Amino acid sequence: MAILYSGKCFLRHQTGDHPENPDRLAGIEQRLQRSGLGLICMHPTWGPASRERLLRVHAPLYVDWVRSFSEMGGGPLEPDTIVGRESYEVALLAAGAACDATERVLAGEDRQALCLVRPPGHHALVQEAMGFCIFNNVAVAAKLATDEAGLDRVLIVDWDIHHGNGTQATFWEDPRVGFLSIHRWPFFPGTGAADERGAGDALGTTVNLPIEHGTSRRQILAGFSAALESLAAKIRPQLIFISAGFDSHRLDPIGDLGLETEDFATMTEMVLGAAQAYAGGRVVSVLEGGYNPPVLADCIETHLATRISLGH
Ligand SMILES: [Zn+2]
Numbered sequence: 487m488a489i490l491y492s493g494k495c496f497l498r499h500q501t502g503d504h505p506e507n508p509d510r511l512a513g514i515e516q517r518l519q520r521s522g523l524g525l526i527c528m529h530p531t532w533g534p535a536s537r538e539r540l541l542r543v544h545a546p547l548y549v550d551w552v553r554s555f556s557e558m559g560g561g562p563l564e565p566d567t568i569v570g571r572e573s574y575e576v577a578l579l580a581a582g583a584a585c586d587a588t589e590r591v592l593a594g595e596d597r598q599a600l601c602l603v604r605p606p607g608h609h610a611l612v613q614e615a616m617g618f619c620i621f622n623n624v625a626v627a628a629k630l631a632t633d634e635a636g637l638d639r640v641l642i643v644d645w646d647i648h649h650g651n652g653t654q655a656t657f658w659e660d661p662r663v664g665f666l667s668i669h670r671w672p673f674f675p676g677t678g679a680a681d682e683r684g685a686g687d688a689l690g691t692t693v694n695l696p697i698e699h700g701t702s703r704r705q706i707l708a709g710f711s712a713a714l715e716s717l718a719a720k721i722r723p724q725l726i727f728i729s730a731g732f733d734s735h736r737l738d739p740i741g742d743l744g745l746e747t748e749d750f751a752t753m754t755e756m757v758l759g760a761a762q763a764y765a766g767g768r769v770v771s772v773l774e775g776g777y778n779p780p781v782l783a784d785c786i787e788t789h790l791a792t793r794i795s796l797g798h
Pocket of ligand 1: 646731776
């Protein structure tokens, strides 16, 4: 089993002619039903993230501004990030799904949760939308794990092709939350150099793995495995989050780091291995990028199937 968050609500975030659009997720539920995976998952109901939870990551004025801008009809929050009339509400449901998943996994309802949400979150900063992201879903959920559930060892693994700059900034000086990001380099958003390692008590709990385009799949996976193993041994996480972007797939129109669908099974196995070693197998993954809808569906199916077959 796994806990699966998906739904038509995420199609209401309308972005117009934009790569991050409802078509990314429109067919996924049907796809998971057809494959049988959807049938063996728990489908909980959940609500929007509370203001209190959002404000652990974002500034109140920013949250209010997104709300009023969206409700007035929307437009670009910044050149890359478009919102429509319902986007504020949908963004709260995306962050709310990540929070609900965290609570249920920590309560022992299941060890595996997957949040198929949009808008994505990992570029969102304290008071800035960025790179299709409005609120930082995974960061809001990780703050819940530390500040509400009292965990002091959490690990976020970000394998989206873009550096998770918003997540890194949130936990830069927080030794309770480790951050591992593997990403194409040089590439948007420009951060994520290997010498960015956190600060203060958290120095060394941020690990960046910049990868040049053209690097072989074997080298990418070997680098990921080694970095994950070493950071997990250092943090000994009680819970692992995955910022699960699939835009490093070879056929992604805006990413492409040459990975194949099966490589996401391999990376999933690696993270599950770390979770089984330290975290009682507990993994919450939250969708980030992936802009070729049929390929994204393949990757999500592979990721979920691996979680279900190996997660128990
Ligand atoms: Zn991305």
